[in-house]
Amino acid sequence: MTPDRFEELLDLHGPDLSAWPAHLRGPAEALLAAAPAVQEAHRRALRLETLLADLPLDRAGPALRRAVLDIPLDHPLPAAAPGAATRLARAFGTAWRQWTAGIATATASALLGVVLGAGGLTPFPVEAAAETLGAEMLDAFAEESGEVAAAMLGDAALLPTEEPAP
Amino acid sequence: MTTAAAARTMRPPRIRLRVVDPDMAASAHGTREEALAAASDEALVARVAAGDRAAYAELVSRHLDRTVTVARRLLGSRAEAEDVAQEAFLRLWLNAGRFRPEAARFTTWFYRITMNLCLDRKRRPDGAPLEAAGDPADPAPGAEEALDRSQTARAVALAVEELPERQRAAISLCYDAGLSNAEAARAMEVSVGALETLLVRARRALRDRLSALMPDGATRIARGGPR
Numbered sequence: 001m002t003p004d005r006f007e008e009l010l011d012l013h014g015p016d017l018s019a020w021p022a023h024l025r026g027p028a029e030a031l032l033a034a035a036p037a038v039q040e041a042h043r044r045a046l047r048l049e050t051l052l053a054d055l056p057l058d059r060a061g062p063a064l065r066r067a068v069l070d071i072p073l074d075h076p077l078p079a080a081a082p083g084a085a086t087r088l089a090r091a092f093g094t095a096w097r098q099w100t101a102g103i104a105t106a107t108a109s110a111l112l113g114v115v116l117g118a119g120g121l122t123p124f125p126v127e128a129a130a131e132t133l134g135a136e137m138l139d140a141f142a143e144e145s146g147e148v149a150a151a152m153l154g155d156a157a158l159l160p161t162e163e164p165a166p
Numbered sequence: 167m168t169t170a171a172a173a174r175t176m177r178p179p180r181i182r183l184r185v186v187d188p189d190m191a192a193s194a195h196g197t198r199e200e201a202l203a204a205a206s207d208e209a210l211v212a213r214v215a216a217g218d219r220a221a222y223a224e225l226v227s228r229h230l231d232r233t234v235t236v237a238r239r240l241l242g243s244r245a246e247a248e249d250v251a252q253e254a255f256l257r258l259w260l261n262a263g264r265f266r267p268e269a270a271r272f273t274t275w276f277y278r279i280t281m282n283l284c285l286d287r288k289r290r291p292d293g294a295p296l297e298a299a300g301d302p303a304d305p306a307p308g309a310e311e312a313l314d315r316s317q318t319a320r321a322v323a324l325a326v327e328e329l330p331e332r333q334r335a336a337i338s339l340c341y342d343a344g345l346s347n348a349e350a351a352r353a354m355e356v357s358v359g360a361l362e363t364l365l366v367r368a369r370r371a372l373r374d375r376l377s378a379l380m381p382d383g384a385t386r387i388a389r390g391g392p393r
Contacts, residue, residue: 011366048373051322052341054315058235064248066256068226072219075259162179 001027007041009066207272210267215262229273230255232343233280239326239338240284250283270352277343278353281335288331299378318379325375333368336361 006028013020019029031038060068173361202210204222213221233254238247257279265275326337332354339350353359 008366011369012362040381044373045369047380048369048376051318051376051379052337052372054319054327055322055326055341056248056319057231057342058238059242060230060234060251062250063324064234064251065226065230068230068252069223071256071259072217072222075256077217078262 001031002039003031003035004039006038010041015042017047060080143154180385208267211258211262211265211272212267214259225258225272226255229276233277235279235334235342236277236280236338237284239334239342240281240331241287242327250280251288253283254280271349273343274349274352275344277339277345278355281339281353284335321379322372322376325372328375329368329371333364333371336364337372339369340365 009020009024009028017025020028032042172319202220207225210221210225214225230251233251233285234247237250238244241247258276265272335354336350339345339353345353347361349359349360
């Protein structure tokens, strides 16, 4: 890096070398450490930066500050027009609430029924009917099974005794 | 140089960039005023869009002086700068809802409004000529040292005012408004490269004009340097 290039970069990036692009920092620091003319340029850039940073701001006078602060009072914002969501809610809000309330009630009822049924807290009508039907079927099956077994084994004793005809 | 000024030496002053919502911050800070003071510009402008006058007042407190300064540097007239500041804050109040924080920082958006208002005024045929520029405000003198500072600041301010308009705008946005190069470029609606070119030329011109204030001539100003 040459002193001229250093001065160009000084004007471009300012005197804070840590703010320079990383690939330029090393050569710049080496040159700054070695060249008195570059050190002089750096000091001048630093001084200019200080002078500019120290420039006082123009303070707004009380009249201007009051006028600016009063802008919201002098120019009230118009009430915001209702958005699409608000308009939809107004149009369908009641129907929607009724519908969702009905769905919620039905769902809760169904859940309650499932819980009661699964816990055996109340018999299902279908289950009671199935129990009755099952007992009848078992009796019929036992009776029929006995007859079949006797026929196969020839064990008359197993057959129902018939009263000999007088 | 004050401690604060020393801290700003290496870089232009930066405006804080914290994205804090005042309501969320209210739990961490004692009062709503403290919460507003801790909120970012972007959070405040969102509140302004909803009609929050306290958030608006906080933005005024933060940016009114800077806005007047930037406008005066561009227009050269204190009265016109005050008109521009008032118009800029009116637009902030009425158009805060148009600000898009994902697209730009508040300062970029707001100082672009200020810049455009200044340029509009300069285009008017009845715009005040640059020669009408008033003296810069004195930095609250209170002692001999303050007087020296005031004289130095006056010399620097005059040198800045002698710069071409766009260089002056670039310097003012970076040093008075505290914008980064990229933000200043957006506020001026130019590329970053173009902005940096303006800054380079401005710094060279200022160094030449303020040679009496530079390290090798620092004492010359005290013996009656440029005034």
